[in-house]
Amino acid sequence: MAGVIIALTCLFLGIFLRKIPGFPTLKASNWVQAYLINIVLPALALLYIPEIKLSWGILIPVTAAWFTFFTFLVDFWDTGKQIQLG
Missing domain, CATH: 1.20.5 (Single alpha-helices involved in coiled-coils or other helix-helix interfaces)
Structure with a gap:
């Protein structure tokens, strides 16, 4: 349930920030993509890969x-x- 709340909050925050006239949308999206790919994805890999049990x-x-x-x-x-x- 917490994931749904966070996702909806981010969605509405994005809609709100898009309506602000001086908000740099292109730079913000590039920063978010770089953050997700370079920080979040490796962190998730380090968190979940050790828990994988080898099986058929x-x-x-x-x-x-x-x-x-x-x-x-x-x-x-x-x-x-x-x-x-x-």
Whole structure:
């Protein structure tokens, strides 16, 4: 419930700040994105990764991620060769 309250508060705060004429919207969004990617995401990773227990159930998402990576790697490699030959 606390997450919903925080999300709604931030939503309404963003709507309110957007209506202020001199508020720098572009710089604020870039700062928020940089903060989330460079500080929040690594902090969440450090918080939750040690709690992961290795089991057979975790094999499916890991395999799916690697399968997707290698599928697109082969696809882009083939596309690159076709572009060079074309």
